[in-house]
Amino acid sequence: MATQSERSFLTQNRLVKATIDILVEQGYAALGEQRICMRAGVSRGALRHHYPQGRYDLLPNVVESLLDDEATRMASLGPLSAKERLYLMLYGLMAMPHRQVSVAILEIWMAARGDAKLARCTKSIFDDVLTRLFGHAPGQPADAEELALRCLLHGATLHRFSSDYNSETLQQSVRWMLDRLDPPPKVDELLAAWLESAVKAEPALA
Amino acid sequence: MATQSERSFLTQNRLVKATIDILVEQGYAALGEQRICMRAGVSRGALRHHYPQGRYDLLPNVVESLLDDEATRMASLGPLSAKERLYLMLYGLMAMPHRQVSVAILEIWMAARGDAKLARCTKSIFDDVLTRLFGHAPGQPADAEELALRCLLHGATLHRFSSDYNSETLQQSVRWMLDRLDPPPKVDELLAAWLESAVKAEPALA
DNA sequence: TTAAAAACAAACGTTCCAGTCCGTATGTGC
DNA sequence: GCACATACGGACTGGAACGTTTGTTTTTAA
Numbered sequence: 001m002a003t004q005s006e007r008s009f010l011t012q013n014r015l016v017k018a019t020i021d022i023l024v025e026q027g028y029a030a031l032g033e034q035r036i037c038m039r040a041g042v043s044r045g046a047l048r049h050h051y052p053q054g055r056y057d058l059l060p061n062v063v064e065s066l067l068d069d070e071a072t073r074m075a076s077l078g079p080l081s082a083k084e085r086l087y088l089m090l091y092g093l094m095a096m097p098h099r100q101v102s103v104a105i106l107e108i109w110m111a112a113r114g115d116a117k118l119a120r121c122t123k124s125i126f127d128d129v130l131t132r133l134f135g136h137a138p139g140q141p142a143d144a145e146e147l148a149l150r151c152l153l154h155g156a157t158l159h160r161f162s163s164d165y166n167s168e169t170l171q172q173s174v175r176w177m178l179d180r181l182d183p184p185p186k187v188d189e190l191l192a193a194w195l196e197s198a199v200k201a202e203p204a205l206a
Numbered sequence: 207m208a209t210q211s212e213r214s215f216l217t218q219n220r221l222v223k224a225t226i227d228i229l230v231e232q233g234y235a236a237l238g239e240q241r242i243c244m245r246a247g248v249s250r251g252a253l254r255h256h257y258p259q260g261r262y263d264l265l266p267n268v269v270e271s272l273l274d275d276e277a278t279r280m281a282s283l284g285p286l287s288a289k290e291r292l293y294l295m296l297y298g299l300m301a302m303p304h305r306q307v308s309v310a311i312l313e314i315w316m317a318a319r320g321d322a323k324l325a326r327c328t329k330s331i332f333d334d335v336l337t338r339l340f341g342h343a344p345g346q347p348a349d350a351e352e353l354a355l356r357c358l359l360h361g362a363t364l365h366r367f368s369s370d371y372n373s374e375t376l377q378q379s380v381r382w383m384l385d386r387l388d389p390p391p392k393v394d395e396l397l398a399a400w401l402e403s404a405v406k407a408e409p410a411l412a
Numbered sequence: 413t414t415a416a417a418a419a420c421a422a423a424c425g426t427t428c429c430a431g432t433c434c435g436t437a438t439g440t441g442c
Numbered sequence: 443g444c445a446c447a448t449a450c451g452g453a454c455t456g457g458a459a460c461g462t463t464t465g466t467t468t469t470t471a472a
Contacts, residue, residue: 148380213420
């Protein structure tokens with residue numbers, strides 16, 4: 001016997017997690033309500049109860065959930081510039097090559113351009129990603145270094161799906177690139193705390 | 207009245223082009239036979255005649271078509287190392303930010319991991335992309351610089367879909383990154399020929 | 413010229429998925 | 443305890459997409 005809000009929170013969480021898993025493992029094209037429910041262990045009735053518009057209610061919550069986790073961990077390190085954040089995430093990517101949360105966001109982001117309704121209901125959240133996670137000042141054009149780092153981050157994320165993907169090789173190449181740039185000195189001290197918070201949020205990574 | 211092989215070639219071309227357009231503009235999730243046929247101006251019967259297995263026959267041909275175009279142009283510049291090719295493509299990306307052929311390949315590549323049948327029928331051709339386009343020696347692990355450049359290239363390709371995408375800003379940031387690396391001297395002399403061949407293949411870019 | 417084969421068009425049947433509705437059970441507030 | 447709201451399960455239904463079949467036109471070859 002749990003309270004209603006507890007039960008509600010639990011099922012919503014299960015649905016969100018199942019959606020993320022499917023997106024990461026199989027991609028957006030393989031996403032369906034039946035599949036999500038099977039994986040979450042709940043009925044379609046339950047999904048439609050919490051998310052009446054199906055994916056159009058669910059996916060914004062998925063993005064928000066992922067963003068909240070990352071942004072909260074990022075915020076716990078204190079106020080950071082956009083560049084500090086990006087270098088931190090790149091070094092983090094090297095240390096934890098199996099962390100794939102950004103893949104789910106990427107999938108939704110790519111799918112949104114072919115689905116106007118999805119684009120509409122996720123637009124504000126995606127704008128939040130730029131500001132809350134990447135620390136990008138809204139309205140401003142991105143700085144050259146900032147944007148280059150974002151491209152590298154996204155490219156490295158994608159590379160996991162390449163047929164010649166190898167986590168160590170990817171680490172070396174990102175390291176190679178970063179060695180030719182000048183990360184803010186603050187990044188070094190923050191890295192340990194950043195990695196620790198990631199492990200704490202997702203113990204399976206340890 | 208055209209000969210049969212001419213007609214056949216023409217409709218197949220139309221179907222391939224239409225598929226590429228949809229993939230670039232709307233993504234894999236929006237890809238359907240009806241839509242492809244509407245856009246190509248042919249019937250579903252025609253599509254099924256040339257590609258009996260639907261997308262599983264069509265998409266490998268799409269990838270091959272794109273690969274052939276790029277690899278042929280690349281080969282016309284003479285024998286090039288993997289790094290020379292990648293720097294060339296990155297500089298090319300800056301000069302022609304509206305060229306989106308790689309987006310279509312990316313979409314199919316991402317979708318293949320959620321569709322075993324699609325993965326099977328595209329596997330060999332994707333391996334060809336690594337060797338014929340990127341000049342990667344098969345079997346060998348990728349060099350650090352080589353892989354970093356590939357990540358940057360893919361990330362820059364993806365960035366076009368970002369809400370704060372701006373072609374000039376992207377150009378600057380890729381330029382910023384490349385300025386910190388050491389492209390082979392040969393790249394400079396080859397760039398003009400590379401761009402010219404792209405314009406020749408797709409006059410709309412001029 | 414005529415039969416065969418290829419290119420194409422258009423319908424049909426099936427399956428899958430999403431939108432909807434309703435029944436039931438479990439908490440919640442009075 | 444009772445009425446009510448919420449959480450959930452399951453079924454029904456319409457439409458979209460796919461796989462298949464059949465019919466028609468055009469080219470090819472004997």
